[in-house]
Amino acid sequence: MRFSGLKVLKEGLTGNKGWKPHWRDPEPKSEYDIVIIGGGGHGLSTAYYLAAEHGLKNIAVLEKGYIGGGNVGRNTTIVRANYFLPGNSEFYSHSLKLWEGLEEELNYNVMHSQRGLINLFHSDGQRDAFARRGNAMINQGDDAILLDREGVRKHLPYLDFDNVRFPVFGGLLHPRGGTARHDAVAWGYARGADQRGVDLIQNCEVTGIDIDNGKVRGVQTSRGAIRAKKVAIVVAGRSGQVAAMAGMRLPIESHVLQAFVSEGLKPVIDHVVSFGMGHFYISQSDKGGLVFGGDLDMYASYAARGNLPLVEHVMEAGMTLMPMIGKAKVLRSWGGIMDMTPDGSPIIDKTDTEGLYLDCGWCYGGFKAVPGSGNCLAHLIATDRPHPAAAKLRLDRFRSGVGLMDEEGTGAQHNLH
Amino acid sequence: MRINCPVCGERDRREFYYKGAAVALERPAPDAGEAAWDEYVHLRENPAGETRELWYHESGCNGWLVVTRNTVSHEISGVELASEARS
Numbered sequence: 147m148r149f150s151g152l153k154v155l156k157e158g159l160t161g162n163k164g165w166k167p168h169w170r171d172p173e174p175k176s177e178y179d180i181v182i183i184g185g186g187g188h189g190l191s192t193a194y195y196l197a198a199e200h201g202l203k204n205i206a207v208l209e210k211g212y213i214g215g216g217n218v219g220r221n222t223t224i225v226r227a228n229y230f231l232p233g234n235s236e237f238y239s240h241s242l243k244l245w246e247g248l249e250e251e252l253n254y255n256v257m258h259s260q261r262g263l264i265n266l267f268h269s270d271g272q273r274d275a276f277a278r279r280g281n282a283m284i285n286q287g288d289d290a291i292l293l294d295r296e297g298v299r300k301h302l303p304y305l306d307f308d309n310v311r312f313p314v315f316g317g318l319l320h321p322r323g324g325t326a327r328h329d330a331v332a333w334g335y336a337r338g339a340d341q342r343g344v345d346l347i348q349n350c351e352v353t354g355i356d357i358d359n360g361k362v363r364g365v366q367t368s369r370g371a372i373r374a375k376k377v378a379i380v381v382a383g384r385s386g387q388v389a390a391m392a393g394m395r396l397p398i399e400s401h402v403l404q405a406f407v408s409e410g411l412k413p414v415i416d417h418v419v420s421f422g423m424g425h426f427y428i429s430q431s432d433k434g435g436l437v438f439g440g441d442l443d444m445y446a447s448y449a450a451r452g453n454l455p456l457v458e459h460v461m462e463a464g465m466t467l468m469p470m471i472g473k474a475k476v477l478r479s480w481g482g483i484m485d486m487t488p489d490g491s492p493i494i495d496k497t498d499t500e501g502l503y504l505d506c507g508w509c510y511g512g513f514k515a516v517p518g519s520g521n522c523l524a525h526l527i528a529t530d531r532p533h534p535a536a537a538k539l540r541l542d543r544f545r546s547g548v549g550l551m552d553e554e555g556t557g558a559q560h561n562l563h
Numbered sequence: 564m565r566i567n568c569p570v571c572g573e574r575d576r577r578e579f580y581y582k583g584a585a586v587a588l589e590r591p592a593p594d595a596g597e598a599a600w601d602e603y604v605h606l607r608e609n610p611a612g613e614t615r616e617l618w619y620h621e622s623g624c625n626g627w628l629v630v631t632r633n634t635v636s637h638e639i640s641g642v643e644l645a646s647e648a649r650s
């Protein structure tokens with residue numbers, strides 16, 4: 147089934163009875179060439195690119211819940227390529243380019259909206275740091291414009307520019323930054339993978355990883371044993387537990403990140419606005435809800451819900467920056483489990499077990515990475531060589547100390563990112 | 564979340580700074596080698612369930628505490644001074 151304007155029109159006029167499920171619901175086979183553990187954004191995009199770019203066929207994605215029920219459906223949907231350090235810089239640049247062709251590639255409307263992202267600064271020192279970051283982005287081939295105070299005012303007239311603690315000095319505009327519809331990204335990749343023969347197996351929890359003589363043989367699941375030549379662990383917040391099934395300890399601590407959405411309002415916030423000093427960021431969804439969030443709760447958690455102190459902190463930061471949102475009613479808040487690494491940057495790598503691959507450490511920024519991560523992990527699995535854009539996302543950088551990517555410059559230690 | 568500090572009594576979570584898994588109490592010898600230091604600084608058990616971690620009573624007695632806490636329910640089942648947990 148292909149989507150087109152004509153099809154939408156026809157279905158609209160005939161009671162929308164002609165739509166079919168977007169993917170099959172197959173029984174697991176006893177053996178696959180490649181098993182992907184985790185049906186989030188990264189697992190689905192990996193399966194998609196394995197089939198679409200490498201022509202591989204015998205692939206399953208095993209998901210313990212339902213497709214799109216993890217962080218891929220819980221995030222605040224920001225897509226950007228404004229990283230500073232080599233490693234992150236080329237990887238996110240690669241991912242953003244894939245985003246820009248994604249809707250055509252998948253024949254699916256993921257509502258990718260490059261509405262521009264503005265990171266605010268509030269001091270001379272911060273301006274210098276953002277000027278430097280902007281130059282790094284331009285060197286990478288992406289776009290960045292340093293705005294002064296009046297430049298920001300043209301875009302965001304509603305800010306409190308003269309806040310005593312954080313007066314607005316300017317902002318770094320990343321015009322190609324923006325948002326996308328998170329669920330649609332999961333569904334689009336799921337449908338694309340399914341159409342190319344990938345088995346998407348839901349309600350199938352991996353409970354063990356079979357290793358024999360240093361080589362992976364398959365997995366144990368809640369729906370029986372499944373043999374596989376290659377297995378990839380792509381489970382975001384659950385990475386520590388699934389890796390433990392293969393006898394590994396990871397440089398990962400799982401934390402909770404909360405987010406919030408208001409009632410639907412008329413269009414008022416056109417960009418993605420990030421207020422780093424206050425730990426607050428916001429955009430407005432196409433339905434009109436203000437979608438916003440802040441920092442981690444800052445303690446290890448698998449609860450997928452947070453505590454009230456952070457709720458209060460985020461609301462205070464929002465009111466500090468843009469008092470106009472004060473009368474909007476908050477509809478919902480929720481949390482997701484974040485796979486935090488010590489340096490705040492991700493891992494796409496092989497493991498010491500032959501045929502076992504690892505994709506994790508996405509922290510609070512892995513939605514924008516969905517196309518890039520799947521594309522690069524598929525390359526690694528299919529060719530056993532890292533994709534050039536992800537060659538620096540190595541697991542052993544922690545042990546060796548070489549190639550750490552600490553964007554914030556706070557130190558490569560847990561609890562500092 | 565409220566933490567029952569052995570010195571100050573039960574206090575709001577906001578008075579405390581979270582450091583992380585209590586492995587930080589088991590610092591290896593300087594020459595213990597790369598693997599031991601990697602374990603200590605980076606690798607974590609990261610359990611979904613009960614965990615022992617270090618919290619600092621920043622806005623209270625300034626004591627370092629070992630808190631036994633469940634990472635799924637956030638329930639706290641034990642708090643002791645790090646100096647005592649260690650000995």
Ligand SMILES: Cc1cc2nc3c(=O)[nH]c(=O)nc-3n(C[C@H](O)[C@H](O)[C@H](O)COP(=O)(O)OP(=O)(O)OC[C@H]3O[C@@H](n4cnc5c(N)ncnc54)[C@H](O)[C@@H]3O)c2cc1C
Binds near residue numbers: 184483512515
């Ligand atoms: C509140 C919030 C806001 C965020 N905002 C942004 C943002 O604005 N921009 C951005 O780029 N990123 C953002 N992120 C981060 C982003 O959502 C994640 O980094 C990314 O979604 C993680 O990859 P994933 O989609 O594959 O994860 P998930 O969707 O969590 O997929 C992992 C899957 O693995 C499954 N699984 C786990 N264990 C097993 C098992 N044993 N067997 C089988 N399956 C298993 C899970 O059920 C889950 O479906 C945010 C996250 C949160 C929580």
Ligand SMILES: [Zn+2]
Binds near residue numbers: 626
């Ligand atoms: Zn105290």
